[in-house]
Amino acid sequence: MSLLQILFHQILLSALKNVNLVKFEKNRIEISFNDSLDKDFVKDLSTKLFEWTKERWIITLSKSKGDLSIREKKENEKKILIEKAKQTEIYKNFMENFPDAELVDVKSISKEDKDND
Numbered sequence: 001m002s003l004l005q006i007l008f009h010q011i012l013l014s015a016l017k018n019v020n021l022v023k024f025e026k027n028r029i030e031i032s033f034n035d036s037l038d039k040d041f042v043k044d045l046s047t048k049l050f051e052w053t054k055e056r057w058i059i060t061l062s063k064s065k066g067d068l069s070i071r072e073k074k075e076n077e078k079k080i081l082i083e084k085a086k087q088t089e090i091y092k093n094f095m096e097n098f099p100d101a102e103l104v105d106v107k108s109i110s111k112e113d114k115d116n117d
Contacts, residue, residue, distance in 0.1 A: 017071050022062040030060045081106040 018037040023030035033041075042059050049057040068076065085091050085106045095101060 020065060020068065020072075022064045027055055028058045028060070030062045030064075032062045032065055078106065081108065 018034050019041070020032045021029070022032055029045075038044075042061070046057055046059055049055075082103055082105075085103060091103065
């Protein structure tokens, strides 16, 4: 893996876990973040955005909460899917036979997945 790939990977992981988008417009991004955000995140992101777009970007830090991070959105979606699954007869019947079981993950099946079976 090249240094560029490693840097991009670090920026992406940090953004997924630690950044909430507050506002986005042409050449300007406003974010809020948690305490785990890498101290070089803004500098690294600014550098990469300039390399990719050949334009300067302004990244500002906000006290506003902003949108949920991608990770938080995925966790919320997972909780909703699990709760929906728990309402089904299949789940209820399963739990009658295996009362110690715990539903920990649910995956959506796309039409393509069904067609490939």
